Amino acid sequence: MTTIEASPADTESAARAGTALRPHAEQTYAAELKALAEVDDRTRPPGWKLSPWAVTRYLLGATLDDGTEITPKYIGSRRVVEVAVATLATDRALLLIGVPGTAKTWLSEHLAAAIAGDSTLLVQGTAGTSEEAVRYGWNYARLLAEGPSEAALVPSPVMTAMARGSIGRIEELTRMPSDVQDGLITVLSEKALPVAELGIEVQAQRGFNIIATANDRDRGVNDLSSALRRRFNTVVLPVPDSAEDEVRIVTQRVEQLGRSLELPEVPTSLTEIQRVVTVFRELRSGVTEDNGTKLKSPSGTLSTAEAISVITNGIALAAHFGDGILRPADVAAGIQGAVVQDRVADGVVWREYLETVAREREGWTDFYRACREVGA
Numbered sequence: 572m573t574t575i576e577a578s579p580a581d582t583e584s585a586a587r588a589g590t591a592l593r594p595h596a597e598q599t600y601a602a603e604l605k606a607l608a609e610v611d612d613r614t615r616p617p618g619w620k621l622s623p624w625a626v627t628r629y630l631l632g633a634t635l636d637d638g639t640e641i642t643p644k645y646i647g648s649r650r651v652v653e654v655a656v657a658t659l660a661t662d663r664a665l666l667l668i669g670v671p672g673t674a675k676t677w678l679s680e681h682l683a684a685a686i687a688g689d690s691t692l693l694v695q696g697t698a699g700t701s702e703e704a705v706r707y708g709w710n711y712a713r714l715l716a717e718g719p720s721e722a723a724l725v726p727s728p729v730m731t732a733m734a735r736g737s738i739g740r741i742e743e744l745t746r747m748p749s750d751v752q753d754g755l756i757t758v759l760s761e762k763a764l765p766v767a768e769l770g771i772e773v774q775a776q777r778g779f780n781i782i783a784t785a786n787d788r789d790r791g792v793n794d795l796s797s798a799l800r801r802r803f804n805t806v807v808l809p810v811p812d813s814a815e816d817e818v819r820i821v822t823q824r825v826e827q828l829g830r831s832l833e834l835p836e837v838p839t840s841l842t843e844i845q846r847v848v849t850v851f852r853e854l855r856s857g858v859t860e861d862n863g864t865k866l867k868s869p870s871g872t873l874s875t876a877e878a879i880s881v882i883t884n885g886i887a888l889a890a891h892f893g894d895g896i897l898r899p900a901d902v903a904a905g906i907q908g909a910v911v912q913d914r915v916a917d918g919v920v921w922r923e924y925l926e927t928v929a930r931e932r933e934g935w936t937d938f939y940r941a942c943r944e945v946g947a
Contacts, residue, residue, distance in 0.1 A: 593831060595691060596644075596684035603629065604685065606639040616660045618736040618778015619686050623656045626685040630656075630678070644681045645674060646820045651806060652678075658804040659686060659738070664759050664781040666744070666800075669808035672874020674820075675784040676742055678808065682782055683738040692728040696743035705729055705741075705754045706764060719768045726773075729755075729781070730764055736776030741783040745792045752799055755781070759802040810875070814860070817848045817875055824879045825886065834883075835890035840897035843885065846938060847878050847902055850929075854910065854920070859928060866924060869910050869917040881905035903941035 597604065604620070607629055613622035621629065630652050632643030645652060658665045659682065667675040683690040694704050707730050713723035732739030744752060758764055762775040783803065785795070811817040821844050829837075851873040853859050857866050871877075885901035893901055910924075911917040929939040 596680045597688055597690055600629075600642075600644075600681075600684070603639070603641050604688070606635060606637070607641065607685075610635055610637070616778070618776065619660075620688045621685055623660050626656050626682070627652055629685045630681055643823075645678050646816055646823070647674075647809070647811065651808065654804075655682065655806050658806070659780050659782070661804075662762070662780075663804045664783065664802060666803035666805045667782065667784045667808055668805055669786060670810065670874065671786055671872045672876035673808040673810055674875070675786070675808055679740050679742070679782045679784055683740055687738040687778065689737055690740065692732045692737055693740045693742065694728050696741060696745070696747040698746060698748065700747045700751055702751050702754050703727065705747075705751055705758075707766060721769065721771075724766065724769070729758060730773055732781075733758070733762075733764060733773050733775040733779050736778035739779070739781050741781060743785065744783040745785040745795060747793065749793050749796065752793065753796055756799055756802065759799075810855070814845070814848055814852055817852065817878070818844055820875055821848060821878050821882060825882045828879070828883050829886060832883075834886055835895070837886045837890045837895055837897055843897050843899065843902055844878075844882055846899075846935070847881050847906060850906060850924075851875075851878050851909075853928070854924060864927060866928070867920045869912065869920045871909060871912040871917070873909060877909045881909055898941075899938035900941040900944075903938065904945045907942060907945055 591598070607621055607625045611622050611625040613624045615622045619626075627649075628641055630643070630645045631649060633641045635641065655665055655667070655678070665682075667679060669675050680690045683692075694700070703725075705727055707727050708725040709719075710723045710725055713720070717723060726734070729739045729741075731737070741747075741755075758775075759781065762779070763772045765772040786792075811820060818841070822841070825844070828834075849860060853866060854868055855873050857868045858864065859866065881902055882897075882905075884905045885897055888901040889895060889897045907921060910921045925939060925942055929935050929942065
């Protein structure tokens with residue numbers, strides 16, 4: 572059986588985290604993970620850095636007895652998180668499904684960081700993802716020079732996770748071709764990955780599991796085979812239940828992104844965040860929040876992630892080209908860009924929204940004018 576060494580670069584990685592554009596979750600929240608580990612006296616499944624109880628506290632937020640604040644990473648149903656964590660404590664893989672922007676990737680990363688201390692064993696699913704990305708590949712220079720050997724083997728993130736007893740992540744599973752998806756069946760069923768060319772196999776060590784994400788709203792989706800779907804426990808991540816929850820999520824992530832990108836300080840305008848969230852929720856649902864006016868919905872998803880992007884871009888505009896205060900003009904172009912994916916059909920939807928809702932709504936005059944000025 573082949574062996575794969577654990578990563579030796581933890582110290583170097585931590586040193587680089589301060590300058591990384593987007594540090595990994597285990598780097599950004601290292602202090603919180605350490606604090607939880609120190610007070611965590613509950614049973615930990617084999618290979619886990621924290622107990623399921625502590626993983627849930629890390630994800631949902633808590634105040635420890637020593638006063639340490641654990642910031643919430645996921646704002647939503649506690650039961651959804653508990654089911655996801657409990658699944659990973661068994662031998663079943665976890666499939667997170669939801670429309671774009673429901674924090675599938677975010678939750679996947681933080682689950683891996685809390686459970687295994689490493690969220691980097693990632694396969695990004697695309698239409699061009701090959702079987703080698705899920706199973707293993709070869710260093711062809713060595714293969715030609717020496718023939719098949721363990722030295723020439725290039726393990727995939729999944730194989731590495733199996734050998735280390737860690738968590739492997741697969742993003743956008745349904746974007747991968749069906750034959751590549753089905754390469755996971757042996758891994759999930761037998762907990763082993765045969766290397767036929769060498770006559771060996773990599774057996775999964777305790778602590779190994781897979782977290783996959785998928786959505787069925789985007790184009791280019793390849794449905795999972797029933798054989799593969801049976802090997803996952805599926806957890807559906809809903810859109811935020813309330814506008815208040817969505818505002819909290821957007822506010823929190825915008826602050827985190829602002830610090831990471833070192834954007835000039837701009838006071839976060841709760842008014843503009845609430846406005847963006849309101850626009851997106853009303854267009855998503857096809858009715859105004861008071862149920863007084865029915866609306867057409869655009870072709871895009873108008874997710875929470877897109878709301879975060881609109882506000883972050885608005886802050887950059889306000890800081891570099893405005894007066895340092897987030898105003899309607901700073902978010903108008905971003906909202907229009909998110910809504911109008913199809914210039915003809917979505918353009919009609921957006922103009923109708925502006926004329927029938929924004930124009931008449933009290934306190935939205937500046938927003939209405941700003942949107943009209945950007946060419947709605």
